[in-house]
Amino acid sequence: MDQLLKKINSVYPLTNDSLNQLIVKMKPIELPKHKILAEAGQVGRSVYFIEKGIARAYCEGRENQVTFWFGLEGDFVFSYNSYINGRPGYESIELLENSLLYEIKDDVLQTLFQENIELANWGRKLAELELMKLEERYIARLFKSASECYQELLNTSPLLIRRIQLGYIASYLGVTQVTLSRIRAEIR
Amino acid sequence: MDQLLKKINSVYPLTNDSLNQLIVKMKPIELPKHKILAEAGQVGRSVYFIEKGIARAYCEGRENQVTFWFGLEGDFVFSYNSYINGRPGYESIELLENSLLYEIKDDVLQTLFQENIELANWGRKLAELELMKLEERYIARLFKSASECYQELLNTSPLLIRRIQLGYIASYLGVTQVTLSRIRAEIR
DNA sequence: TTCATTTTTTAACATTTGTAAAAAACTGCA
DNA sequence: TGCAGTTTTTTACAAATGTTAAAAAATGAA
Missing domain, CATH: 2.60.120.10 (Jelly Rolls)
Structure with missing residues (x-):
């Protein structure tokens, strides 16, 4: 309330x-x-x-x-x-x-x-x-690539990424889940 | 007025x-x-x-x-x-x-x-x-590819395409001007 | 804990789009 | 009309993303 x-x-x-x-x-x-x-x-x-x-x-x-x-x-x-x-x-x-x-x-x-x-x-x-x-x-x-958008999400709403499955996040970023997986692999 | x-x-x-x-x-x-x-x-x-x-x-x-x-x-x-x-x-x-x-x-x-x-x-x-x-x-x-978006523009706002230079329209559609040219070539 | 289900990652290959540069077409002004 | 500048198209090649399928990892219920 x-x-x-x-x-x-x-x-x-x-x-x-x-x-x-x-x-x-x-x-x-x-x-x-x-x-x-x-x-x-x-x-x-x-x-x-x-x-x-x-x-x-x-x-x-x-x-x-x-x-x-x-x-x-x-x-x-x-x-x-x-x-x-x-x-x-x-x-x-x-x-x-x-x-x-x-x-x-x-x-x-x-x-x-x-x-x-x-x-x-x-x-x-x-x-x-x-x-x-x-x-x-x-x-x-x-302006931003999917990779940049993802990293921004990581910074601004880390909770979101922990609580939501990646398929949904990928489509939110406008890429396939495969691409998001690749992005995550690169960042590591 | x-x-x-x-x-x-x-x-x-x-x-x-x-x-x-x-x-x-x-x-x-x-x-x-x-x-x-x-x-x-x-x-x-x-x-x-x-x-x-x-x-x-x-x-x-x-x-x-x-x-x-x-x-x-x-x-x-x-x-x-x-x-x-x-x-x-x-x-x-x-x-x-x-x-x-x-x-x-x-x-x-x-x-x-x-x-x-x-x-x-x-x-x-x-x-x-x-x-x-x-x-x-x-x-x-x-949902739509740049090509579909372009064709929709053609249908809904043909004036817009005649009055505005393609570089601006390409960036509006989120593609390069080269890609928009390719799209236009395919449609013809 | 175990097993079935769901989710995520990886791989190989096809397709799309981008980049850079040159050619062609168009525009507006002298 | 002719010419300079701008806009559009084309080409060849590079890079990014999609597709499909399979492997690996995580999750949840019994």
Whole structure:
């Protein structure tokens, strides 16, 4: 809960009143490893906050599955297309560990945005920060080789690499698992 | 102007009053080809709307320059990191044609967001839609080969390819110009 | 602990893409 | 029109990554 409050305020500082309006709507929920939080082709009706656990977002290709996002403690989880357009998402989101989340229903959140200008600006900032993070990843991929991206992950999120299997990380880096193995062999 | 109004309302429908508050702050401005709208390392203090023209956003690498976004008529232009965090942007943004833009100063826009809940939600939606577009591009790159991405561009934005030189398009697609030439030769 | 299953690594070979340099095509201006 | 500069294509070769399959290592349940 503490982590949640800190995160909310770090997105955009809120008065106590507004903060309360938001957090009373966020319900703790424990879910097991492998649970699917959002399924491609379906409309996800909730946003989650990860208090404890890991999630990954992936898309199904013809033959392969591509993982393109990991969420760790302190991250919000949403299926963008569902959250933003109310349309079926492209991606599925799966828990990789038994997790403790906070859930808020999408319609509840939208109502808060309509009624409270502070929360509307909070929601704006939340989207903007997600945009920023995605742009950073997008640009990093344009410039850096898979090897450099991997080494950066090693430095910035060593936990991630220890907790997530390499096949997922390889696809996140945009290479095959064989290539990631080669990269790891070179570094050693 | 017409195009601008339509775009604003397509992001998030506004009452006439709110719409007016926004558009009176947007000033038309004509700028020549090669004009730099935002420079990497600097804080950009304006958001632009492209009424007529083309822009590209790019980052400087050690040896190369990578173009990662094109803006056409109907697009908003911002240096994300400046707009979102008020920090120096990673990217430079350059006009590729003589252009007609509408400009709004960032502080003016921020003030509107604080005062008008409709505009705050409009700003939220604007960021969300940008996020959505970026995610689509991000995912497309994970699944599609440069050749497929190029052919999609040919279908969805043939104008873009006619108006922009291939070196920029190649780097946008994440390949060298030589590779893009090979792709084009194969298609013919 | 043991065994079956899953995950990771290694190997050999095919394919794709990059690099550098030259040729060809295009553009804009005098 | 003609010419200089820019952009695009082509070529030959090098380097990186993918594919397939098998071996090795790690994991989890009985």
